Amino acid sequence: MYDILIKNGTVIDGTGSPGKILDVAVEKSKIVEVAASITGQALQTIDAKNKFVTPGFIDIQNHSDSYWTLFDQPEQKSFLSQGITSIIIGNCGASLAPLLNQESIKTIQKWHNLSGINLNWASMPEFLQMLKAKSFGVNVGTLVGHSTLTRGLLGDQIRKLTLDEVKILDKTLRDALDAGALGLSMGLVYAHEVNSSLPELRAITANLKPANKYLSVHLRSEGSQILDSIDEVIDLASFHQIPIKISHLKIRNKNNWHLFDQVVSKLEIAYHQGVKISFDVYPYDTSWSVLYTYLPKWAYEGGRSHILEAIAGDMSRRKILDYLRDQNQDFKNLIVSDAWGNSNFVGKTIGQIAENQNVSIENAVLNIISAAKAQVMVFDHNLSAEQVELFCASPLSMIATDGAGYLGKSSVLAHPRNFGAMPRFLKMVREKKMLKWESAIKKLTMEPASLLRISDRGVIAKNNKADIAIFDPQTVTDKADYVNTELLSEGIDAVLVNGKMAYKNKQIFSLNGQVIKR
Ligand SMILES: [Zn+2]
Incomplete structure (x- = not known):
């Protein structure tokens, strides 16, 4: 008796070989059979017709x-x-x-x-x-x-x-x-x-x-x-x-x-x-970047305390502002995605924050870094x-x-x-x-x-760990964007981790991950 039998899917095995319609049988944590038609009994059978079955x-x-x-x-x-x-x-x-x-x-x-x-x-x-x-x-x-x-x-x-x-x-x-x-x-x-x-x-x-x-x-x-x-x-x-x-x-x-x-x-x-x-x-x-990396190297080498000191110092702050102005960088449209302790910045562009603070764009960059103790992430298109x-x-x-x-x-x-x-x-x-x-x-x-x-792992083959994704190649798509960042993707039907159903119908079924070491 197999634990899981995946029937009629197009198996793309990961090696670069074209897909073939095959069945895949899983027992305990492993793939135990990959063949054209597996007839044995299984505790759970998944019909993967018209779906891709991949590692x-x-x-x-x-x-x-x-x-x-x-x-x-x-x-x-x-x-x-x-x-x-x-x-x-x-x-x-x-x-x-x-x-x-x-x-x-x-x-x-x-x-x-x-x-x-x-x-x-x-x-x-x-x-x-x-x-x-x-x-x-x-x-x-x-x-x-x-x-x-x-x-x-x-x-x-x-x-x-x-x-x-x-x-x-x-x-x-x-x-x-x-x-x-x-x-x-x-x-x-x-x-x-x-x-x-x-x-x-x-x-x-x-x-x-x-x-x-x-x-x-x-x-x-x-x-x-x-x-x-x-x-x-x-x-x-x-x-x-x-x-x-x-x-x-x-x-x-x-x-x-x-x-x-x-x-x-x-x-x-x-x-x-x-x-x-x-x-x-x-x-x-x-891209999604750490904001301090936009500063001149001398201002951030040595870490957070150096960054905050450089921003706080009169001379050094002026030098950084000059540097920022010289960069061919569209700071105005960077979107703050995370700013430690300053959720009011999150989701706003640096241009908006500068306007709210009534300061220049470059000053706003430094104010944000300083307020969030250098822990600031931005989206940069x-x-x-x-x-x-x-x-x-x-x-x-x-x-x-x-x-x-x-x-x-x-x-x-x-x-x-x-x-x-x-x-x-x-x-x-x-x-x-x-x-x-x-x-x-x-x-x-x-x-x-x-x-x-x-x-x-990484190939669908007998004796390999049963890490398997089943998805619909006609509909698979991402949904999350920069406003609704946490929307689940569509078209991923089922995911097995070490032989256990881990994800199906947008629900989590098990936490069956292992530590990979070599
Ligand atoms: Zn990196």
Whole structure:
């Protein structure tokens, strides 16, 4: 007797092979049979006629940890409802482990306020054990954040690491990788990494090679300096011959869009020279950014207290204002999506806030950052829709949310990609026909599984974990937008996680996620 039998669906197995009409039988946590006609009895039979049956999607670029929603909304409904069954956290330089000391965790402060948070772990094994003891809607694996490591040693100081500290860093990273962390992440734009030099980055990256694990990098620049930033990661990938994935690749601001062809050709040339480079992308033309990263580097290196001091000082404030005025940046139309302790800003444009405060746009930017203690997120409609689509279609891309999982009842204004990234991509594939379905599905399943080097997920095959998404290719679509950010997508019929029904008819049925480690 099977637990679940999925009949008559078009199985797109994730490998890139075209879909075939097949049945899929599930027993306990695994797929036990994939065949043309399975006749055995099952406790539950699902008729998937005219539906696609695919591996559950693996969200390779995820922030449920740094936004803390993994713990306060463990159902991760906004992901299950997109067909996502696994999330990889610890991205953009910030992870929740290993914590060298109390300072380390502060790397997530730019996204989430830490007051009232109780940490009962420090090392990676302790963190993974803690995750294992909890119940989540999706499977969870983590990277080690480079900022998390360095911040534990440097606190808010702006200086290079000493040789002894480098040794501590290397050992801490290696121990975490040995314990099952899936790789290392960098957030080179952020306060505690913006000063890191190429030799430093090469040195820490060396630890990935023996562990056969990958590096995920939030580029130093996604704007005017993006070409240099891409050279930097290509250097890191080729120097140690390790796989590198660029996080949420995009070209910010209209005046930089002309760099698109050069960005693509750099990546393609590197790839054809044997550099293991890939990137992930979210299918939206509006980014979701930490507001302080729009300030000059000198004003935010060293972290929050430095930012607030720089804004408060007469001279330094004037220098920042000059800098902001010189930027070719449409600050007026940025929409504040989150401002710690200042919900009155949320949903307003910076232009509206400036008008209310009767100050210049640039002054409003600084007032908001200062009022919310530097914890401010904004929506920035700064990407080219056409380029986003081309990135989605690229053979080097995977699709990811770069988001956090929500239950759908929160008061925050979060980016719609948290609820709609995968269905929006699938709708794009249906309408624009820029990819075959099988190639599109591979980007959500086997591609990320291969980067993680996990062999039992990401493909529908006998003996693999039964992480499965069933959806209607004719109707699948996202619904969430920048006003109604928490609308569930349509067309995702059912989602299985480790052999159990996790999501069906827009309801959560089980929290059956496991910890993914290697
Ligand atoms: Zn990032």
